[in-house]
Amino acid sequence: MFFVLLEDKTVVVYGASAAHSAALVRAFAGQRSMIFFADSSRDAAEAAARRVIAAGAVAEAAEVDLFDRRQIAEYTAELVEWTGGIDVAVVAIRGEDGDAAQLTAVRTVAERMSAQGSGIIVIMSITDHERDYRELIEQAADHGVAVLPLFCAPARGERHSISLDRPAHS
Structure with missing residues (x-):
């Protein structure tokens, strides 16, 4: 079961207000991990x-301005310094220029994870910058970092449940 691997891990969620990140939050909640939003x-x-x-x-x-590259970099650096590293990152940034902000967050955390030689990044949806993401995924893989894009977004008012040990339900 995947979530057993989250015991004693550091998880960061960029974009806690996104409805689709809430399903992952519920899945992580039962684990022995430290979760930063x-x-x-x-x-x-x-x-x-x-x-x-x-x-x-x-x-x-x-509170981190997810549309400000500097704030994302500073927050991520402080988190890595304080915890010793980020094991899992969930990137679910929405809003105007959300795709660009999301790519910035993924790049920032991928650099940190590459330096430590491991990590998993879950991207909740990608609608733009596909070529940039493909290059980033290939580069990260060379350093032991898995970047997993999920192409899903619940419709307004829907609640999705995500579990990696059984099929997803809506």
Whole structure:
């Protein structure tokens, strides 16, 4: 089962307010991992952290302008310094220029994971920059980092459940 591998791991979610990241948050909540939520909205990050904490996990929220390359880089560097490394990153940034911001976050965390020689990045949806992502995925793989693009987004008002040990349901 995949989630057993998350015990004692550091997980960061960029874009905690995105509805489709909530399904992964629920899946991670039962694990012994430290989960960090970064979102442009402090309220959204804190709400996601509270849900995970209520499920018995350890979580922390941070307000990070996900459309500012410098803030993403600084937050990621601080997180790596504090935790010793990021094991799993979920990138689910939405909004105007969300695709560009998402690519920035993926590149930033991929560089950190490549330096440590391992990591998994889950990208919740890709609608633009396909060629850039393909190149990034190939480069990251050479350094032990798996980049997994998921092409799904729940419709407004829908709630999706994601589990890697059984099929997804909506």
